Amino acid sequence: MQNIENILQFHISLAFKTLFAIEIESNQLKLTPTRKEFEGSHTFTCFQFAKQTGKAPDALGNVIGNYLKQNCSEISGFNVVKGFLNIVLTDQYFIHFLKSQAQKATFDFAPNGQKVMVEYSSPNTNKPLHLGHLRNNFLGFSMANILKSTGYEVVKANLINDRGIHICKSMLAYQKFGNNETPQTANLKGDKLVGKYYVEFDKQSKVAKSKLIENGVSEEDAEKQNPLLIEAQEMLLKWEKGDTEVVNLWKKMNSWVYDGFETTYKTIGVAFDKYYYESNTYLLGKEIVEEGIAKGVFYKKEDSSVWIDLTAEGLDHKLVLRSDGTSVYITQDMGTADLKYNEFGCNRSVYVVGNEQDYHFNVLFHILKKLNRPYANGLFHLSYGMVDLPSGKMKSREGTVVDADDLVQEMIDEAQKQTTELGKIDGFKPDEAQKLYYTLGLGALKYFLIKVDPKKRMLFNPAESIDFHGNTGPFIQYTHARVCAIMRKANELKIDYKNTQHIDLQATEREIIALLLECEKVVKQASDEYSPALIANYVYEIAKTYNSFYAAVSIFQEQNQEIVKFRVLLSETVAKYIKYCLNMLGIDAPERM
Numbered sequence: 001m002q003n004i005e006n007i008l009q010f011h012i013s014l015a016f017k018t019l020f021a022i023e024i025e026s027n028q029l030k031l032t033p034t035r036k037e038f039e040g041s042h043t044f045t046c047f048q049f050a051k052q053t054g055k056a057p058d059a060l061g062n063v064i065g066n067y068l069k070q071n072c073s074e075i076s077g078f079n080v081v082k083g084f085l086n087i088v089l090t091d092q093y094f095i096h097f098l099k100s101q102a103q104k105a106t107f108d109f110a111p112n113g114q115k116v117m118v119e120y121s122s123p124n125t126n127k128p129l130h131l132g133h134l135r136n137n138f139l140g141f142s143m144a145n146i147l148k149s150t151g152y153e154v155v156k157a158n159l160i161n162d163r164g165i166h167i168c169k170s171m172l173a174y175q176k177f178g179n180n181e182t183p184q185t186a187n188l189k190g191d192k193l194v195g196k197y198y199v200e201f202d203k204q205s206k207v208a209k210s211k212l213i214e215n216g217v218s219e220e221d222a223e224k225q226n227p228l229l230i231e232a233q234e235m236l237l238k239w240e241k242g243d244t245e246v247v248n249l250w251k252k253m254n255s256w257v258y259d260g261f262e263t264t265y266k267t268i269g270v271a272f273d274k275y276y277y278e279s280n281t282y283l284l285g286k287e288i289v290e291e292g293i294a295k296g297v298f299y300k301k302e303d304s305s306v307w308i309d310l311t312a313e314g315l316d317h318k319l320v321l322r323s324d325g326t327s328v329y330i331t332q333d334m335g336t337a338d339l340k341y342n343e344f345g346c347n348r349s350v351y352v353v354g355n356e357q358d359y360h361f362n363v364l365f366h367i368l369k370k371l372n373r374p375y376a377n378g379l380f381h382l383s384y385g386m387v388d389l390p391s392g393k394m395k396s397r398e399g400t401v402v403d404a405d406d407l408v409q410e411m412i413d414e415a416q417k418q419t420t421e422l423g424k425i426d427g428f429k430p431d432e433a434q435k436l437y438y439t440l441g442l443g444a445l446k447y448f449l450i451k452v453d454p455k456k457r458m459l460f461n462p463a464e465s466i467d468f469h470g471n472t473g474p475f476i477q478y479t480h481a482r483v484c485a486i487m488r489k490a491n492e493l494k495i496d497y498k499n500t501q502h503i504d505l506q507a508t509e510r511e512i513i514a515l516l517l518e519c520e521k522v523v524k525q526a527s528d529e530y531s532p533a534l535i536a537n538y539v540y541e542i543a544k545t546y547n548s549f550y551a552a553v554s555i556f557q558e559q560n561q562e563i564v565k566f567r568v569l570l571s572e573t574v575a576k577y578i579k580y581c582l583n584m585l586g587i588d589a590p591e592r593m
Contacts, residue, residue: 004097004517005031007074008042008087015067020053033518039079040086041514047083057083091505094513095566101573102498107519107580112151116378117340118144119157120352121270125257126170126198128191129264129404131460132354135387135449138586140352141270142450142532143382145584147350150527155344159276159336162254168235170194171249172228173201183256189263189405190256204228264404268442269586274344276336282327284335288371289321297370310366318363333364334371341375348378350530355383355455382530385457387449407462411441414466415474422468424478424593436590440474441466443587447473450585451536471540473587476578479543481593483575486555490568493556497572500565508549509570515542516577523584532585539581546574 009026016022034040044064046057053060058080065078065085077088120140123129129137141156148154161167174197183190205228212222223229238246265271289306292298298306298320306321320330340349351361361381368376389402416437419425425433448465452458468474490497505513518538526534555567579589 003520004074004089004093005042005521007072008044008068011068011072011075012044012064014071015064016049016053019063019067022049022052024049033514034086036511038081038086039077040088041510041517042087042089044085044087045083046080046085050083061085089510089514091510092502094505094510095500095502097513097517098566098569098573099498099500101516101576102569104576107523107577108149109151109520109524111153114151114348115153115155115344115346116147116348116350117155117157117344117346118147118350118352119159119340120144121158121265121272122161122353123158123261124161124166125191125194125254126166127195128189128257128260131387131389131402131404131407134268134404134407134445135384135458136352136354137265137268137270138446138449139382139384139454139532140350142446142535142585143350143352143530145586146523146527146532146535149584150524152348152527155274155346156272157274157276157340158272159278159281161278163239163279163282165232165236166198167250167254168232168239169201170198171246171253172232172235173197173204174253175249177204183259189260190258191260191264192403192405194253194257194260201228201232267405267408268446276339278332281336281339282332284339285327285331285333286321286325286335288334288338289331292320292367292371295371297367308363308367308370310363313366315359315363315366318367320367329360330364330367333360334367337364337368337373337375337379341373346375346378348380349375350380350382352382352384355385357381358383380530382454384454385452388457388459390459390461408442408445410462411445411466412437413441414462415441415444418466418468418474419593428592432592436593439588439590440477443473443477443582445473446585446587447476447536450532451540453533454531471537476539476543476582477587477590478593479546480575480578480582480589481591482550483546483571483578484591486568486571487575489556490571495565495568497565497568500569501562503560503562503566505566506549506553508545508552509567512542512545512549512570512574515545516573519577519581535581535584539578539585542574542577542581546571 006026008031009029012029013024013026016024029044031042031044034043046060046064050057050060055063061080061083065080065087068075068087069078074089074093075087076090079086079088118140121133121137123133144154144156174194177200178197181193183193186193188196205226208228209222209226212225213219217225235246239250289298292308293300293306298308300306301323303323304325305319305323308318308320310316310318318330319328322328337349340346353361358381365376365379365381368379419437419440425436428436444466448460449458451471465472466474468478522534522538526532553567555564555571558564558567582589
């Protein structure tokens with residue numbers, strides 16, 4: 001079935017050509033959803049065409065509206081409000097649309113022949129995943145789903161930061177204070193055990209620094225002379241030289257962390273097609289640096305350090321290789337970008353990384369363009385704001401982060417508490433109830449972290465997120481379960497709703513269908529703008545509007561059987577759209593609650 005927006009744009013374009021001899025491409029004629037207080041589904045703004053046509057916006061709206069009503073069979077009427085032309089579609093079109101959706105197995109777009117890599121999660125192997133990582137994972141995983149739905153071949157990648165001074169801090173603390181404990185003897189997930197020693201390093205380091213200050217050393221010198229920090233730096237040098245003892249400890253502790261990560265990833269429902277490790281990629285950029293020097297993209301200072309001048313791009317001079325020949329993050333990221341492209345040949349690459357790295361990625365993308373990389377114009381930094389709690393900002397080294405596993409369990413427990421109090425598990429077996437608590441708790445967490453525009457910093461409130469009312473995951477999930485209950489009853493009553501005939505629609509019914517008509521546009525916009533929040537808030541509007549419909553009209557008590565059939569068909573279609581949208585966000589849609 002042809003997209004209704006394309007149909008309307010075509011006929012408006014034809015109206016300009018026929019009435020005013022003005023050629024305007026259809027895709028230049030923007031339509032927006034009609035505001036709820038006015039009749040109609042699509043609105044065309046007339047102001048920008050008033051001068052071309054020599055007509056006032058209101059007059060122009062009426063002229064085009066009359067043309068559309070006479071020449072476009074999908075339109076039954078129109079109204080003009082202060083230069084805005086509100087278009088009213090026929091009930092017949094709405095019903096025809098619903099029938100066409102009932103026959104669809106999927107709403108996914110056709111393959112577009114483009115390949116995209118979405119890199120997300122990117123944890124450090126010195127600590128477990130925390131609340132900030134959850135926003136990253138949920139954004140990345142949902143973005144991958146959205147891109148796949150809009151026709152892309154998607155590769156989900158995870159670049160793990162498994163080297164550096166912060167890793168050595170955990171290793172040194174374990175070496176000094178660990179007494180050979182293991183995840184098994186400590187009864188801790190491996191990532192939590194390693195994270196414990198990262199916190200221990202900070203604690204012991206502060207003690208050592210305080211002793212130096214007590215002995216008359218200045219605070220600045222105490223920082224440099226801190227024996228624990230010096231030992232950690234020496235350990236990093238040993239690691240880079242391949243010292244057997246240090247490398248074996250590194251491998252052992254990292255293996256614990258990877259086991260812990262995998263458990264968390266499985267719990268939160270995210271996955272990856274490819275893992276990259278910084279220990280394998282941090283040297284790759286050195287050859288690119290030599291290439292850049294030869295091409296005149298980079299320049300070398302007297303101390304042998306290598307830089308790039310990006311002042312013409314409004315940035316700064318950026319170091320790309322240290323004077324001692326060691327790489328910096330940008331060196332590594334250049335090499336990794338080449339590696340990813342050579343391995344997968346993606347047309348686009350999306351980096352899901354917090355907004356504190358905005359400058360870094362701006363520099364990286366400019367460098368790759370100057371180096372004429374074939375993939376450089378397809379790079380995008382999906383920058384997102386940090387997540388705060390009512391108690392304030394989190395700090396990993398001080399152990400004040402909100403652990404991801406603990407938070408997920410808290411959400412599941414809260415879901416159990418509220419679901420039990422509301423009596424929404426009556427008739428559930430114990431294992432079914434536990435599965436529902438998990439589905440609701442995780443759905444609440446994911447939805448709350450996704451619904452906010454990625455660019456915005458956000459405050460996470462666990463209690464607010466699990467509410468069964470308002471803009472929350474459980475409210476949308478409950479709406480889906482409600483519709484599934486209606487469908488079960490319709491099937492019990494053997495209602496042949498697929499063969500519904502023409503009826504006169506209620507305003508709430510038109511409002512729902514007008515929303516469903518927007519789905520393709522919203523999904524495409526979410527894909528183009530890299531914003532899962534658009535789909536989250538769209539599916540909430542569907543759920544909210546359906547609940548208004550459910551409260552306003554009767555389904556099975558209605559005497560006219562054609563109306564009953566239509567409302568069942570409408571309900572089934574709403575459930576399909578809710579499930580489709582939630583699945584793109586990585587959220588399950590329960591059928592019973």
